Amino acid sequence: MNMEHIADSVFQLVARIPKGKVTSYKDLALGAGTHARVIGRILHTNVDPKKYPCHRVVHSDGSLAGGYVFGGPSKQQQRLEDEGVVFTSKHKITKDYFFHF
DNA sequence: TGTGTGACGATCG
């Protein structure tokens, strides 16, 4: 039960997120068996936007992370909108798009 | 080994 297993679990869960849906750091943390802060650390350490849709990971309240390194939150929002996610406010979505494992 | 920091969450004012 090391951090590699945790990271692998996180990426597996991220890959399981269906198109047009998002998930929160908390859900990933509960699914991977770690804390929400670790999720952000793992995603920031393993930068693979082509393999893992890290743009589908948002805060528990539905707001974007803001630390999206692949073009900023605007890019992340645009990508989510392209997948069918509608933003109610600036960089904020409804919990209806939250995908629970 | 110990301290500080961070893609966060929840609570308090």
Added chain:
DNA sequence: GCGATCGCCACAC
């Protein structure tokens, strides 16, 4: 509703 503070775990120095 928003800003500030504490708590959380893993990692860098």
